[in-house]
Amino acid sequence: MEKESVIEIRNLNKSFGSNHVLTNFEMDLLKGENLAVLGKSGSGKSVLIKCIIGLYFPEQGSIKLFDRDISEFDHYEWDRVRQRIGFLFQSNALYDSMTIRENLEFPLRRHELKHLTDKETENLIIDTLSNVGLEHTIDMMPSELSGGMRKRIALARALILKPEIILYDEPTTGLDPITSREISHLILEVQKKYNTSSIIISHDMSCINIASNRIIMLIEGRCYAQGDYDHLKNMEDEKVKEFFL
Amino acid sequence: MKNWLNIKNFLDEIGGISNFIARFFQEGFKPRYEFAELIRQCYWVGYKSLPLVGITAFIMGLVLTIQSRPTLVKFGAESMLPMMVSVSLVREISPVITALICAGKVGSGMGAELGSMRVTEQIDAMEVSGTNPFKYLIVTRIIATTLMLPILSNLSNAISLYGGYLGVNIRGNISWHLYWTQVFNAISYSDLLPSVIKTFFFGFAIGVVGCYKGYFSSKGTEGVGRSANSAVVIASLLVFIIDLIAVQIVDLLGLT
Known part of the structure; x- marks a missing residue:
């Protein structure tokens, strides 16, 4: 088929x-x-x-x-x-002024946060970060991360809406x-x-x-x-x- | 040929800014409203600029008073010092200097921040995330500068007048009460109102130019520097042009 x-x-x-x-x-x-x-x-x-x-x-x-x-x-x-659709940008395009948590929360807030409680949002962010092995970076700023870590975070952000x-x-x-x-x-x-x-x-x-x-x-x-x-x-x-x- | 290109670039720029302003009014009144981001921008534009505006205003009031005294003494009009200083500060110097400081600090900051967001694809990322970047980044910033400039200018008025009080007392001796009585006798609503109204336009111009230059930044990091630089230059120039127009209108209305 x-x-x-x-x-x-x-x-x-x-x-x-x-x-x-x-x-x-x-x-x-x-x-x-x-x-x-x-x-x-x-x-x-x-x-x-x-x-x-x-x-x-x-x-x-x-x-x-x-x-x-x-x-x-x-x-x-x-x-x-x-x-x-998730999009991983060449330059990662993480928002410099936001923490990793806020970076991941941003697309959620725009699309479906209305339906999620704070606890559910937090769990979803931690879960997505753990998929790329970086749950410990949740409160860090993008500038504190290496190039590879930023790429993983950008991937986590692309994945958070389960595209x-x-x-x-x-x-x-x-x-x-x-x-x-x-x-x-x-x-x-x-x-x-x-x-x-x-x-x-x-x-x-x-x-x-x-x-x-x-x-x-x-x-x-x-x-x-x-x-x-x-x-x-x-x-x-x-x-x-x-x-x- | 080069002159023709310059004229064309200038006209392109005017057209671009006009479209940008039209889009601001088009998008600014439609939901969804980005209140949280607007408050954040007001905090950055207003509260974070306050120390710089305050120090400048204080020095301005002090220096203007010290510099004006000898001339007034020559004409035996030393007692007019608080009145002269207050009218100069409230009508002209304080709003314009506050606007110029904000053009430097806020305008360049917006140009650089939005420019770097553009070249690092953060603005594209925002669009892909289902956010209208124009509404989120531009509308909020322009409204913030438009609202904060009058507030900063009025605070600048108060601080510079306090500087004036200290300036008067360096060589002379005037009580706190008498100084402020003379100041308020000298200033009327026809002094204050045009000054407040024009600061809305100053704020709007600074926001529009800073955002326009940053939003359409190109050519990588070099472009970011250029955006920040041209945002300051054009915004400062616009402050003077708006001031000139405002003075003419006030004069025509007989408020001088």
């Missing part, structure tokens, strides 16, 4: 001035899979997921989230859909190889534990190998090739081979 798509992109075009970043880009994210989008710096990977989450507006083409075209969404519908889809924007950038590997395994754990579907934007081959089930190669704004890690690694195409050297 064919798996259902949770994200469906058709003929997506996006440019900034004369710079065409995405040209007739097409992809599907199937339920329960970790899809890696691989491409060089500046190839439009981050633009792609920012179009998916509504931070950028596509010029042409369609993006369907959970079978609904995002062009039909109004402010309230975006709100509801974004509850179902069905997680978008990872360069999850291992700026981390040492050991921490990178830990984060990659954490991504895999999250997929298994929460049964999430994910898009992982990266050019870190080790992370992609560990965390993804399928890879799309984004070259010249198009989906140039796709398949699993071994399939792409054995391809003879020069442009694909470059990434595996």
